[in-house]
Amino acid sequence: MSMPHRAVRRVEKAETLDRIAKPVSSMVKRVVRPRRVRNLFSGTNLGHPLHPMLTDVPIGAWTMAGLLDAVGGREGEPAADLLVTTGVVAAVPTAVTGMNDWSDTLGSERRVGLVHATANTAALTLYAASLAARSRGDRRKGKALGFAGLGVMVVSAYLGGHLTFVKGVNVNRTAWQRGPDEWTPVLAAAELAEGEHRTADADGVRVLLHRTDGKVHALAATCSHMGGPLGGGTFDDGCVTCPWHGSTFRFADGGIVRGPASTPQPCYETRIQGGRIEVRVPPAAAPADVVEDRAHRMRRRLPTRTPAS
Template sequence: MPATLTGASDWTDTLGAERRIGAVHAVSNYAAIAAYLASWTARRRGRHGVGIGLSAAGAGLLGVSGWLGGHLSYAAGVGVDTTAFSTLPSDWTDAAPETALTGKEMVAVLVGTVSVLLVNRSGTVVALSNRCTHRGAPLNDGSFHDGCIECPWHGSRFRVADGQVLRGPATRPQQVYETRVRDGRIQVRQQDEQRTLRTNPVASGND
């Protein structure tokens, strides 16, 4: 039941091919449960051969379902933190002029290939990933109130100060970057050490 509920939660936020694959994945799971129940009933009635056949069919259905579940996670990225590879340099990097936030609560800027959300928090600049960890929505299209950012797609809420999730469906916090202002320019950098796969997702030809 817990797996069914969490899977259904992820499935409701999918579209197109992801939704179709998710539906087949769920049906395969239910069919496997039905096969095992039928196997148990047959064995209880002394039809052991039929029971073995039904349990084998259930195992086959679980194999198909497991493969589809893996495809949804590893190939389609359903349920995966969409900011896992959004890594900034560890050195201070120019993001925007300080005036970019004048009269604004938040603004999205591109730092290298990473979309960064700059938030004016009581006169202090806070920077965090602009992509929602849940399904990659641009947070700058959402709303900012009570010190929280609300995702425009599915309503997840993140605390700006530390990126923590206050309301789902998101389960992973937003990446928060270090910020400073130098000579009228807002600068950002990655504040935590990233794993090798994140900083080098594609190995070089010499490896």
């Protein structure tokens, strides 16, 4: 295990951080509770989280400012100052969306996220001080503060990468779930009364079944946001709400009504055949080879017509 990896593992186990993380997380949750706020900060209407996209701006701006400070000479000073300013301004919405995402974490992810946020705050403070020094004409101090901020930012970026790619924070938890491409029986129709729900296995994937207005709907039973069990959620007005973080999905199409989820819930076609509920992946969502295979089998089942004599 590498030295950076060992260091971040120690942060994961530092339970003393919970004394700070828990109350701060609770405060953030209260602030982002309104649906419009939650959807905006979570990137609900984008199709993926908003925070990772916003990080590109301050990271890119501050990195290029550091390069110009190092080798740009006098000609590069105006551009370097503009890039520092851009990074400072962009860091604010980046931090806000990051806190929104962090408030849903627990345990080791929350501890690493707290250190990540602290490092980001330190980097922003250093760059703001650098900008102030530059505006006073103290170029040497401005550069020194900028280089210090760049170093802290690199550490923070490493922690952010660890949260995403090692811990899987805010990664779509249904990305590798396919479900059956052919009609697959999952439950006896008599076992699902009007207004009731059940979870069942469909070709190795857990699906959530719900009957409303006489129609059976089926969604992936694992919440796309953080893997919460939708079968243990609440059901109202044709929607299911995850019991973990409150993401709300429509049964009709898996669409998101309320974040923090940003990826729609996989939705399956249903039918009742021989007294059993059957499900399959919709043709529009199936890979091209599966769609062609279905069409080929349908053509084989059609009776052959002979020309009229």
